[in-house]
Amino acid sequence: MYLPNETTHGGTHIKVADDLKRTMNTVIMAMIPCLLFGMFNAGYQHHLALGEIQAVSSGFFSSEFWTLTNFLVGFWKVIPLVIVSYGVGLIVEFIFAIIKGHEVEEGYLVTGMLVPLIVPIDIPLWMLAVAVVFGVVIGKEVFGGTGMNILNPALTIRAFLFFAYPTWMSGDKVWVHGAVERDQLIASGQNLDAISGETILGAYAQGKEITYSIADMFFGFIPGSVGETSTLLIILGGLFLIFTKIGSWRIMLSSILGAIVMGLIFNQVTDLGIITDSSKFYTLMSTPFWNHLIIGGFAFGVVFMATDPVTGSQTNKGKWVYGFLIGFIAIMIRVFNPAYPEGIMLAILLMNVFAPTIDHYVVQANVKKRMKRIKVKTA
Numbered sequence: 465m466y467l468p469n470e471t472t473h474g475g476t477h478i479k480v481a482d483d484l485k486r487t488m489n490t491v492i493m494a495m496i497p498c499l500l501f502g503m504f505n506a507g508y509q510h511h512l513a514l515g516e517i518q519a520v521s522s523g524f525f526s527s528e529f530w531t532l533t534n535f536l537v538g539f540w541k542v543i544p545l546v547i548v549s550y551g552v553g554l555i556v557e558f559i560f561a562i563i564k565g566h567e568v569e570e571g572y573l574v575t576g577m578l579v580p581l582i583v584p585i586d587i588p589l590w591m592l593a594v595a596v597v598f599g600v601v602i603g604k605e606v607f608g609g610t611g612m613n614i615l616n617p618a619l620t621i622r623a624f625l626f627f628a629y630p631t632w633m634s635g636d637k638v639w640v641h642g643a644v645e646r647d648q649l650i651a652s653g654q655n656l657d658a659i660s661g662e663t664i665l666g667a668y669a670q671g672k673e674i675t676y677s678i679a680d681m682f683f684g685f686i687p688g689s690v691g692e693t694s695t696l697l698i699i700l701g702g703l704f705l706i707f708t709k710i711g712s713w714r715i716m717l718s719s720i721l722g723a724i725v726m727g728l729i730f731n732q733v734t735d736l737g738i739i740t741d742s743s744k745f746y747t748l749m750s751t752p753f754w755n756h757l758i759i760g761g762f763a764f765g766v767v768f769m770a771t772d773p774v775t776g777s778q779t780n781k782g783k784w785v786y787g788f789l790i791g792f793i794a795i796m797i798r799v800f801n802p803a804y805p806e807g808i809m810l811a812i813l814l815m816n817v818f819a820p821t822i823d824h825y826v827v828q829a830n831v832k833k834r835m836k837r838i839k840v841k842t843a
Contacts (some may be wrong), residue, residue, distance in 0.1 A: 479515045488573035490708050494701035495577050495768065501697055502690035502704065503542050506585050507534030509687055510641045524683045524696065537731060541641050542690055544589055545580035552593045553579075556600045560609070571610025571617075571774075572600065578618035581691025582761065582809075583625065583769035584638035588643050595621045616775045617817050618810050619765075630692060633803055636662035639687040663688050665798065665806055671747045681758045692761040711771040714780060715787035719766040720757060722791025727753025748799045756795050765808035767789070775816040779826040786822055790815050 508529050511517045512700055520526040533830030553572045561568045604613040626633045630762045639662070664686060667674055676686050684694025692698075705711025730749040733739050756762060768788050770776060773797065777786035797807025 465692055485570045485573070487710055488570050490710055491574045491705065491768070492577050494704045494711075495581065495691065497540070497697045498581060498694060498701060498764070499546075499577070501684060501694045502581065502779050503538030504529060504531075504534045505538065505693055506541050506690065507531075507537030508685065509639075510534075510537050513640050513642055520685050523679065525778055529685065534554035537641065541585050542580060545583065545587070545592060545690070546577070547598055548589050548592050550745040552596045553600050556597055556605070564609075566609075569610040569721075573602065573620075575599075575617045577774070579621055581668045582618060582622050582689050582764070584633065585640050585690055587625070587632050587640050591625065591632060595624045595628070598624045611774055613774060614820070615813060616769050616772050619769055619813050619816075622809055623813060626809070630804075634666070636666065636687075639663055639689070665748075668747045668751060668759075671744070674841065678755075678758075681755075686759075689761060689764075690762040695758045695763045698763040698767050702763075705767065705771065710773075711767065711785075712776070712783050713781040714772075715771050715776060715790075716766055718784045718787030719791035719794075722788035722793075723756055723795050724791070725788075726792045726795035727751075727756045730795070734804050745799055760798065760806050760808065762791075762794060762808050762809055765794070765812055770812050770815075774821065777822050777826075779823050782819070782822045782826045785826075786815055786819055787790040789818075 482747050508517070508520070511534065517528060520529045522528070550572075553576050554568075557568055559766060579592070579599075583592065599617045599621030603615050603617040604610065607613045622633075632638055662672075664674055664681065666674060680686055682695050684696065686693050702711060702716055706713045706716070730751075731753055734746060734750040740744055743749075766787075770787060777783045792806075792810035793814060794807040796812075797810050801807065
């Protein structure tokens, strides 16, 4: 509806095949496997909760998981989330384009895909629509639109949902479609106690024992947000972003290092007996440091949201500091906030605010080094 009104005249210009739209589409391509897996997992968790199927026992290529029945249930629940996310978000983009008289920006292409992947499967569509309006207007447009925002719009949307509708963003009823039906079946006398719709982090926060295997956690056969469960597919998406030079490997690696350091500190605290099993923080503190990397939304947040080139650090040294603090703070929040034991969202939003400050000090340090060199040469 609106085309770029800028035309170059004369001189030498650098021509590349990449532009903002192609960059956004590449990120979307990296998330598509997570989206498709999320559909299968949504159906799988639904049928598993109702006792209609048995738990997967033969790995990632299990025939019990990759069934049309599972996919159709997930498709029926996930696609409306995608439609509402893109529909409402793009309407807001069109409105601001008309008001400001500029071309429609492509910035929401990635945000529109991120949002359905980071929310519970059963969240009401009207809540999602309200959150999208808030996230696009307050999280991006008030700062001047794409490229000017200081907060990640997708995380702004999720933060709004968490604080405005907390009962729909936590507990054991929102992560599995049909959890309410499951409770009704249990009340009628059917034995379904072995299956819970609670996330692993939620169970850890309450000191419960986990029945999921490491393979289940890594492959993604667990309850959770639509696209955040499969660490395997998230890693593949991250490698694709690194290969295409869109995602920063420095931020990804430093975030992992930060999480490992914080996890090792907590493990050491429990090993030394400073925190005993009588503490409400003990279970998450004693969780092996590497386990934090494959549960919750940590991997998804690090790969697809911490690496946002607009809200993250721009300097290479700054990216190391920025990423390390995200991982470090994410595990800290995860342990010390049992009411909502998922710290990656708040950690990234916090570091979004401090990213310009980090870059400022990195640049100033470089300026001081160069000034010293100049003084040495002139002396």
